[in-house]
Amino acid sequence: MTVTTSPRGDVAAPARAAGAGRPRRGPATWLRGGGLHSLVFLLPLLVIFGVFSWFPIVRAVIMSVQETNLVTDPTFVGLDNFRHVLADPLLWKAVQNTLYFAFLALLFGYPVPLVAAVLMREVRRGRGLYSALAYLPVVVPPVVAVLLWKFFYKGGPTGVFNTILGWVGLGPYPWLQDASWAMPSLVLAATWAGAGGTVIIYLAALTSVPAELYDASEVDGAGLWRKIWHVTLPQLRGVLFITLILQVIGTAQVFLEPYLFTGGGPNNATVTVLLLIYRYAFQNSLGGDYGAATALSLMLAAVLAVFSVLYFRLTRSWSTS
């Protein structure tokens, strides 16, 4: 027999759980039952979410069908903002750049923390030190990190990276100063900055892998790589999937790196969707095209929502398999 347990720990009878015979609850009952208290305790959360999350979202939806500079009266323009954005040749460049960033970030940024975490799990001594070192970049404020990397990336033979590479006969490389080099350079810095957090997640997940599995595989003669392939990775698949989806969503919204490193240059080679939204909103000093900015924001949100739905569906099937 299935027994449902309420959060308070009492066992509910199946009939009660189905709601049969439940007395009608009037306002007085609701009040006596502590409804007012619940509402009062809920109120701060509702206010904060309402003001800082829901209101801007609703406002964005409204603004996406308006022409407004937030100073003069807005005018209703229907779907013109969406048409304008879709007709902008820079949009497709931005989408292409964002996908390229996401691809490179997956190619380099996704496996690096996993490999680092697995290797750190294998070391016997100084694991704490390695964890701290891996996490250190996350502690550095992102703007500081970008400015530091910008300094390292200086083009020409006198830049820090170019000087170091010059010692082994490589370079000088243009780094941020070339359309084909700029995006990989951004991904490198972003990977450095973001890997630490993911490493910690993987390390935490690795501790939950039962030691018996490793023992059993050792008994079966498995070496390091076979243990990783047959034990570690299957055990981590849930976490791996979550970090993958989070990374896809994160990279689709990449803004900080292109904004601070290159401003979208050279020649729009690093203009991403979010940077384009920013440009719509703020590039024109006489009042931005906030309608176009919110229209593109909504389109991006719709695409990310599709990803999220896929994520929920897939994780559901994974958890039951």
Next chain:
Amino acid sequence: MKSTRKPAALALVGALTAGALAACSGGGDPQDESTNSAGQVTLSVVSLLPGSTEEAVAAFEDQVAEFEKANPDIDVQPEEYEWKATTFAAQLAGGTLPDVFEIPFTDAQGLVENGQLADMDAQFRALPYAEQFNPTILEAGTGEDGHVYAIPAKNAYPVALHYNRQLFESAGLDPDSPPTTWEQVREYAKKIADANPGVAGYATMTQNNTGGWQLTAQTVARGGRTVETDADQKATATLDNPGTQETLQFLHDLRWEDESMGGNFLLDWGSINQEFAAGQVGMFTSGSDIYTSLVQTNAVDPDTYGLAPIPLSDAPESATLTGGTLAGVPANVDEGVKDAAIKWIDFFYLNKLVDEDRAVADAETLAKNDQPVGTPVLPMFSKEQYELNQEWIADYVNVPLDQMTAFTDAMFDLPLAGEPSQKTQEVYALLDPVVQAVLTDEGADIDALLADANTQAQALLDQG
């Protein structure tokens, strides 16, 4: 216990909610409350660029103290400020601009049309020297109704060539003979770059609309125009004119044939100043007045600084592009703030140009704090008034004027041209990637890039 805890908890939650709501409602329009019932006015004003030196801040605070002493009913609240297209738009939309803010000449007309500037005509006309302004400069801040909305304040400048005398010497060049032709600029840039590995002999801005601004300046210097406006104010984009093509080819040759432009091609107004002050740039073009901010923000070594006119080609319409800064007041302030604002504009920006006592007092305060006095700019009034002013402050002039003679000897004879009047910053923004492409892609097709940018610029201009 239960009965006392519950009300206390409810009260706490209620207080927190009320606090949150109060905090949220605190972002209302502060300008409405700038004048209190006692007639005391709080006036927020632009102070210095972010990151200015302590001495610059001290000098500014001295000026504020002097103003408040003379105007006890005005409380001045200085706010650091750097005009950038992106941050200005956000501040404008958010209503967080100071009561007296600075805008470039190019933005005034658009802001007036959008109803975003207060009508300062009555306050402006009351100034004793209102009729003495150079009419061309005054026009920049005048609306179609003939009212003055933005007041010529901080400066008016021609674009000039700034050069590093130390780098000139290191390359065997005479620092007292700056280049007068673009061919010489190229030749000198190559020598500087060859003698100083890693240093850009010549650099140009490329970001945040400044790439388009400087491309336009150099186009005008070669006799080209990026936008032509007919008598009916109908604007035609002419980005593919020979002057712009020649400028881009010049940049391409310096970058790819001579390799004399260093390794950083993503520079804007602030970052090129920074590179120049750090001795990483031999020559670049920018407004003639930047020496002041090079000292205040970048601690440039005065001995290394040199200023010359931008080279002009032999083309018949070659000219020096001008620009300038106006002071504006938000449209939604009350009369009390407008009256206070004009007093500040008079005190801080203008009176020192026409009144000997104010000129001397201002120069004394700046010089006492090691701030630049005497940076050459275009006269806001007449040439005679400018020269008179220079005489008044002669004892306090501390900028290396003898290193700027190439410019100061020629500044009144320069053929001047104003910036394009329509969609100026948006067209500049379109040109940024063009300049970047030429500097980062050896095979960049200049004609194709310009044709594409021209189509987009015309679409913008057609929007009206």
